Amino acid sequence: MPILLLVTKQLDTAPKGGREMLCKLNHVALSTILGKQLLLFELPQTKPTKPREIFNAFRGHIDGLTEQTIHQALKLIQSENVRQVVVDGSNLGCFVATLKRSLPHVEVITFFHNVEALFFWGAFTTTTTPRALAVFIANFLAERKAARLSDKRICLSERDSRLLKYLYGKGASHIAPIALEDKLPDAPIAPLLVAAEPFALFVGGNFYANRDGIAWFVQHVAPRVDIKICVVGKGMEDLRAQLEIPGRVEVIGPVDSLAEWYRRARFVIAPIFDGSGMKTKVAEALMHGKKVVGTAEAFSGYEQVATRAGWCCSSPIEFVSAINAACTTITSSFDPELRALYEEHYSLSAATARLAEVLGEARDS
Numbered sequence: 001m002p003i004l005l006l007v008t009k010q011l012d013t014a015p016k017g018g019r020e021m022l023c024k025l026n027h028v029a030l031s032t033i034l035g036k037q038l039l040l041f042e043l044p045q046t047k048p049t050k051p052r053e054i055f056n057a058f059r060g061h062i063d064g065l066t067e068q069t070i071h072q073a074l075k076l077i078q079s080e081n082v083r084q085v086v087v088d089g090s091n092l093g094c095f096v097a098t099l100k101r102s103l104p105h106v107e108v109i110t111f112f113h114n115v116e117a118l119f120f121w122g123a124f125t126t127t128t129t130p131r132a133l134a135v136f137i138a139n140f141l142a143e144r145k146a147a148r149l150s151d152k153r154i155c156l157s158e159r160d161s162r163l164l165k166y167l168y169g170k171g172a173s174h175i176a177p178i179a180l181e182d183k184l185p186d187a188p189i190a191p192l193l194v195a196a197e198p199f200a201l202f203v204g205g206n207f208y209a210n211r212d213g214i215a216w217f218v219q220h221v222a223p224r225v226d227i228k229i230c231v232v233g234k235g236m237e238d239l240r241a242q243l244e245i246p247g248r249v250e251v252i253g254p255v256d257s258l259a260e261w262y263r264r265a266r267f268v269i270a271p272i273f274d275g276s277g278m279k280t281k282v283a284e285a286l287m288h289g290k291k292v293v294g295t296a297e298a299f300s301g302y303e304q305v306a307t308r309a310g311w312c313c314s315s316p317i318e319f320v321s322a323i324n325a326a327c328t329t330i331t332s333s334f335d336p337e338l339r340a341l342y343e344e345h346y347s348l349s350a351a352t353a354r355l356a357e358v359l360g361e362a363r364d365s
Helices: 018-037 051-057 067-079 090-102 116-127 130-149 158-168 208-220 236-243 259-264 280-287 316-329 336-346 348-363
Strands: 003-009 038-043 082-088 107-112 152-155 199-203 228-232 249-253 267-270 292-294 310-312
Touching: 003 018, 003 067, 018 038, 018 082, 018 280, 018 348, 038 067, 067 082, 067 090, 082 090, 090 107, 090 130, 107 130, 116 130, 116 208, 130 158, 152 158, 199 259, 208 228, 208 236, 208 316, 228 236, 236 249, 267 280, 267 316, 280 292, 280 336, 292 316, 310 316, 336 348
Parallel strands: 003 038, 003 082, 082 107, 107 152, 199 228, 199 267, 228 249, 267 292, 292 310
Antiparallel strands: none
16 A cells, blocks of 8 residues: 655644644544554744744744755655655645655645634734734745645635635635544543532633633623633633633633533633634533534534534624523533534544545545
8 A cells, every 4th residue: 555644743642732632633543544554754843033944934944844854754755655645734835835846746635724824814913013924924825835736635614615715726625624532531321410500611722812702701791691601721820810700700721631621511602703723622512512602703614513512602692692591401511412413523533534535535546
C-alpha cells in the first residue's frame, strides 16, 4: 500500500485547546486507518521574534515552518516514496506550495480547522495592534496558497466552505465536522438526578470571541435568570472582577478536568457571536449528555442536530426564555440521546470513517 505522510503541529499528549485536540484526534484516526503506512512529521513549536523571522512569517514560515523543516519533509517524502500528504492546518500553505512545485505528482489533502483569515481578522478588529495585523496578513497569505494549491480541501462545515470559495475561489472538496476524543469517564447507566444547587456552565479559554460573548451574557442575560452561571476556562480568572456577580456568576478559571463540571451542570451556555470553524464546547457538551443554550454562531456546523441539542438564541429575550425552559424541562444530569448524537457525528469513530472515505477515493482509483 502507498505511504501517507501527516504534517502537523507538534502533538501534545494532553491537549487543551480545540485545535490541538483535533490535531491529535486526526493523527489517531489516520493511524487507525493506515497503521504502519502512516508517517508523522511534527513541526516544532516556535514563535518569530527576530526581525528576519518576522519577515519570513510573511513568506509563510509560521507555526514551525522554516527552510530547514520544509526541506526535511520533502526529503522524507522522496525517500519513502510518499504518494499522499495530509497537511493539518491551512496556515501551512507555504509547505503546500513548495511541495506541489517540487513534487506535483504527490496528492495534497489540507485540513482546514477554520478559515484562518476570518479568525485572525476578528482577533485584529478586537485588539487593533500592529502584531495582530501582521498575524492576520501572514495567515491570510499562507491560507490562500493552501486553498488554491491543495488537491483536496477538508472543511468542518458548509459555512467554512462557502467562505473559502468567496476568499480564494475554491471551496471544500469534503466536509468533515469536528470530532473529539471521548472524555466521559463512565457513561451513566441511567440518568442521574440534578444537583440540589443547579448551575449553567460556560466553558472557554480567554480569547476574544469567548471574552466578548460571556461579557455580553453577564451584562444582558445573567441578571434576568434564576440559575447560577459558572465560568470555566484557562485565563478567565483574569476577568473575575469584570464578570463575577455575587450569587449569579462565578468565575472558576482553569480546572484539571472538565468531566466533573459537566456532570454537575444543568446545561451549557454558548453565547458566541464571532469566529470560524465549529465550536468545540458544543460537541463537548453532547459528549457529556448536556443540552446547549447558544447562538447561531455556536451552532454553526451543528445545524443537523441543533434542534435536538438545545436552544438557538439571538437576543437577550430569547436567551432568558430558553434558559427558563431549560431549567424547567431538564430534570437529569445526563441525556443518553444527546450522547448518541456525539457518538454518531462527533466521535473518533465518526471522524475515522470520514477520513477513510477521503483517503480511499484516491487509493481505490
